[in-house]
Amino acid sequence: MKRFDTNKSSYIYIIIYRLILDYIYMESIVTSFGYYGFKNNNSPLHYFFSWILLLVFAPVMTKIFRWKTSPSKIVMLFLLLLSFVPFTTMLGFHSFTNTYYIANIVYWLSLLIFTKVFANVKFLEYKRFNKSLNNTVIWIMSAVFLSVVIFISWRFTGFRLNFNLFEVYEFREEAGNFNLPTIISYLYSASNAINPIILVYALIKRNHFLAMFIIFVQMLSFGINGSKSVFFITLLSIFVFIFFKNAFLKKIPQYFTLLGFTAILETGIIKTSLITNFIIRRVNFVPNLLNYYYFDFFTKYQPDYFRQSFLRYFGIQSNYTRIPNLIGMEYFGRPGMAANSGLISDAITNLGLVGVIIAPMVLAIILKIFDDVTVGLDDRIFIIPSIYISYVLISSFLFTSLLTHGFFAMMFIFYLLPRESKQAFKLREKLSNNYKQSKVQV
Numbered sequence: 001m002k003r004f005d006t007n008k009s010s011y012i013y014i015i016i017y018r019l020i021l022d023y024i025y026m027e028s029i030v031t032s033f034g035y036y037g038f039k040n041n042n043s044p045l046h047y048f049f050s051w052i053l054l055l056v057f058a059p060v061m062t063k064i065f066r067w068k069t070s071p072s073k074i075v076m077l078f079l080l081l082l083s084f085v086p087f088t089t090m091l092g093f094h095s096f097t098n099t100y101y102i103a104n105i106v107y108w109l110s111l112l113i114f115t116k117v118f119a120n121v122k123f124l125e126y127k128r129f130n131k132s133l134n135n136t137v138i139w140i141m142s143a144v145f146l147s148v149v150i151f152i153s154w155r156f157t158g159f160r161l162n163f164n165l166f167e168v169y170e171f172r173e174e175a176g177n178f179n180l181p182t183i184i185s186y187l188y189s190a191s192n193a194i195n196p197i198i199l200v201y202a203l204i205k206r207n208h209f210l211a212m213f214i215i216f217v218q219m220l221s222f223g224i225n226g227s228k229s230v231f232f233i234t235l236l237s238i239f240v241f242i243f244f245k246n247a248f249l250k251k252i253p254q255y256f257t258l259l260g261f262t263a264i265l266e267t268g269i270i271k272t273s274l275i276t277n278f279i280i281r282r283v284n285f286v287p288n289l290l291n292y293y294y295f296d297f298f299t300k301y302q303p304d305y306f307r308q309s310f311l312r313y314f315g316i317q318s319n320y321t322r323i324p325n326l327i328g329m330e331y332f333g334r335p336g337m338a339a340n341s342g343l344i345s346d347a348i349t350n351l352g353l354v355g356v357i358i359a360p361m362v363l364a365i366i367l368k369i370f371d372d373v374t375v376g377l378d379d380r381i382f383i384i385p386s387i388y389i390s391y392v393l394i395s396s397f398l399f400t401s402l403l404t405h406g407f408f409a410m411m412f413i414f415y416l417l418p419r420e421s422k423q424a425f426k427l428r429e430k431l432s433n434n435y436k437q438s439k440v441q442v
Contacts, residue, residue: 007062013253014058014085018051020260021089021284028267028276029285030093037289037331040093050092053105054085060112065250067119069379071386072367074249076115078390081256083343084108086284087291100295107344107356114364123365124372124415138416141409142198145191146217152180152188153220160223175225190406191221192230193388196237197413200381203241228278229391237384244380287341287394293331294345303352309399323349346397363398366407373411376419385410 030040061080067073087104090096153159156178162171180188195218202210218234221227240248263275298304305311307318320326328337347355370389374382392405402408 007059007065010062010065010250010253011058013257014061014081015054017081017253017257017260018054018085018089020257020264021086021280022092024260024263024276024280025089025093025285028263028273029281032273033281036286037293038285039095041095043092043095046095047092050088053091054088057084057088057108069249071370071374071382071389072115072119072364074383074386075367075370075390075393076112077249077252078387079111079343079393080108081253082283082390083287083394087288090285090288094289094292096292097296099299100292103295103348103353103356104291104344107347107360110357111360111364114361115367118364118368121368122372123369135418138413141413142194145187145194146198146214148184148187149191149195149217149221149224152178152184152224157220157224159220161219162223162226163219171224171226186404188221188224189404190409192227192233193385193392193406193410194413195221196233196384196388197381197410199234199237200241200384201417203238204378204381229388233384233388236387240383241380244383248383283391283394287343290327290339290341291343291345293327293339294341295348297327297330298348299353303355304349306350306399309350309397340395342393342396342398342401350397359398363393366398366402370411370414373415377414377417381417382414385414 025038026040029038057080061077064073064076064080091101156175195214199211199214199218202208202214215234215238218230222231222234259275260280263273263280266275267273302319304318304320304323307316308320308323312318322338324338324340325335327339327341329335332339344356344359347359349355351358370386389401389407389410392401392407396405
């Protein structure tokens with residue numbers, strides 16, 4: 001009965017969340033940011049179809065709550081709530097092409113199916129190595145990532161600390177002129193994913209001095225280029241460590257609904273739109289708009305076929321200028337704009353229409369490997385990194401996420417982290433078996 005109640009309440013909250021997104025899109029996004037390309041075409045047929053699509057997918061989404069707690073579960077939940085549900089809202093108001101509608105549906109269905117198919121496949125078996133050696137490697141890597149942030153902060157900003165979320169654009173412009181060596185640039189970008197892991201690990205080990213030091217370094221990182229993701233992920237890491245309970249994941253649709261409702265109250269009462277602008281517009285709607293622009297461009301012209309991705313390291317040249325800037329110029333008239341996007345944009349750009357099936361399969365495999373390297377770990381240590389990866393996947397290509405944004409380094413550190421005991425593995429296997437038996441009974 002509890003499972004039924006959880007699924008039913010989640011279904012209801014997903015519907016309410018969609019209604020809130022519809023209202024925000026009509027009343028705030030179109031009216032305030034219509035110049036960006038957001039439209040309201042008032043098509044009853046499109047709006048009706050968008051709701052049919054959501055009502056069909058919502059029961060599938062609620063079934064994810066039956067999955068055991070894992071990074072892939074968290075990533076899938078956040079991808080669906082951050083990207084798919086807002087897509088259904090835009091489907092109801094924007095004049096997308098029918099081909100784009102179908103391609104999106106195929107992409108999300110493929111991702112759900114492949115994630116479920118690979119759930120019981122082990123791509124990577126955890127092996128116990130020398131514990132002291134593991135710890136040594138972990139702390140050396142941690143020191144490297146923390147030191148890179150400290151070095152950049154000292155060398156280019158004079159240890160600048162900033163707590164104003166509005167004074168960030170000049171920092172980004174300034175950071176773009178640092179001319180960092182490639183390896184330093186990669187390490188700094190990856191530190192956004194690695195440092196929160198070290199923070200939670202330090203808190204779990206009750207090393208409060210190290211935890212405070214990492215928080216300080218994260219604030220230095222925010223002062224370098226004003227990346228709001230660094231600021232909020234640091235706060236979320238602390239919040240989840242303190243307040244995390246097993247019911248946390250079951251309430252995610254409630255949290256999204258509450259956030260949207262708070263955005264409406266903020267706009268109506270305080271007459272500001274911080275939540276709408278910084279979160280809902282940028283995370284929910286802008287990536288979906290960019291997905292359409294990428295789809296439109298690369299279904300008219302030849303896909304890049306990874307020439308600007310890993311193939312460039314083999315000397316293979318792309319026919320295009322830097323693709324995010326190309327999209328920025330083509331659809332916004334701003335060649336300096338980096339219109340970064342992920343998911344279906346990545347699929348279409350590098351593989352064409354067949355990518356809406358192949359790309360989800362590859363992503364599902366990566367997510368399962370993510371699960372494999374975290375078996376036996378405290379759930380709190382991978383919750384925030386999983387949420388971060390969800391955000392990264394929405395706004396970046398998969399190869400960029402793995403290398404530049406630290407996804408690969410993150411999984412490597414998770415693999416090295418010591419498990420508390422063999423009982424952790426036995427408990428996880430027992431929970432997994434119970435889950436499979438309960439599924440059969442249902």
